Amino acid sequence: MSPVRVLEACFVGLFLAFVLLKARAQLRRGRRPLILRDWREVLAVGAFFGWFGVVLIHALGAWPALGRPLLAEGAWLDGPWLDGLGLGCQAAALLLFGLALRGMGSSWHIGIEDRGGDELVTDGLYAWSRHPIYVAMDLFALGALLVDPAPFFAVTSACIWIGVDLRMREEERFLLSHHGEAYRAYSARTARYFGRRRSP
Numbered sequence: 001m002s003p004v005r006v007l008e009a010c011f012v013g014l015f016l017a018f019v020l021l022k023a024r025a026q027l028r029r030g031r032r033p034l035i036l037r038d039w040r041e042v043l044a045v046g047a048f049f050g051w052f053g054v055v056l057i058h059a060l061g062a063w064p065a066l067g068r069p070l071l072a073e074g075a076w077l078d079g080p081w082l083d084g085l086g087l088g089c090q091a092a093a094l095l096l097f098g099l100a101l102r103g104m105g106s107s108w109h110i111g112i113e114d115r116g117g118d119e120l121v122t123d124g125l126y127a128w129s130r131h132p133i134y135v136a137m138d139l140f141a142l143g144a145l146l147v148d149p150a151p152f153f154a155v156t157s158a159c160i161w162i163g164v165d166l167r168m169r170e171e172e173r174f175l176l177s178h179h180g181e182a183y184r185a186y187s188a189r190t191a192r193y194f195g196r197r198r199s200p
Contacts, residue, residue, distance in 0.1 A: 001061055004083045008147055009059040011090045012052055015097060015140065022101050022108060035111030044163060045110060048137075051156055055144050086146030089139050097136035100125050104133070112174050120179050122186050129194045130172070130187065134164045168192055 023033035036042050101108060103124040125132040141157040172192075175183045189197050 004087065004147060005059045005061065007087050008090065008144075009056055011087070011094055011140075011143075012056040012059060014094055016049075016052060016056075018094075018098055018101055019110075026106070026109060029106055031106060031109065032113075033109050035109055035113050037111065041111055044167070048160070048163075051160065054156075058148070082146055082149070086143040086148075089143030089146060093136045093139035093143060096125070096132055096139065100132035100136060112171060120175070120182055120186065122190070127190060128196060130190050130192050131168045134168055135193055138164055 026033040034045075036045065103126060104121055105119075107118040107121055129135055138161055141160040145153045145157040172183075172187070176187075179186075191197060
């Protein structure tokens, strides 16, 4: 197995380990780490973790057909630099994900808790992005595509980007209804993906 595959497999494993460790910490606090309201959320969460599983299995050398390249062998865009860029995206995503999970504290869970009760987190990474965990997921999917510029990863990464954006908007509607003006003010100064906005 090539060093690129070993690194990618390690990154995927760490990504999933972060989620499991955070879920375990939430359970110890008496909090639910997974809240699925309907079949659509079950399907979305299952598909997302299934995608990570496929990336891990492929990185370990199984299902080589998934990696059939979009780029012709020897194309100017193809080369070790593309692998390096993809792994760099995945490493950055892993760091961002870990810091965002830590910054979320006990408010973190997968899914939307209709009854509310979660504190609105607006400091640390959340002062620069309203959704750093989702940005990390997008960045990881980009890294997977760069490491393996194949039709499977092009299509599935695009699905993740679209699905994550829709999820961001759904959560924002809930947070606005729950936190009201506090969330409206937060949205006015902090971008959905990344950046600070100047006060008028």
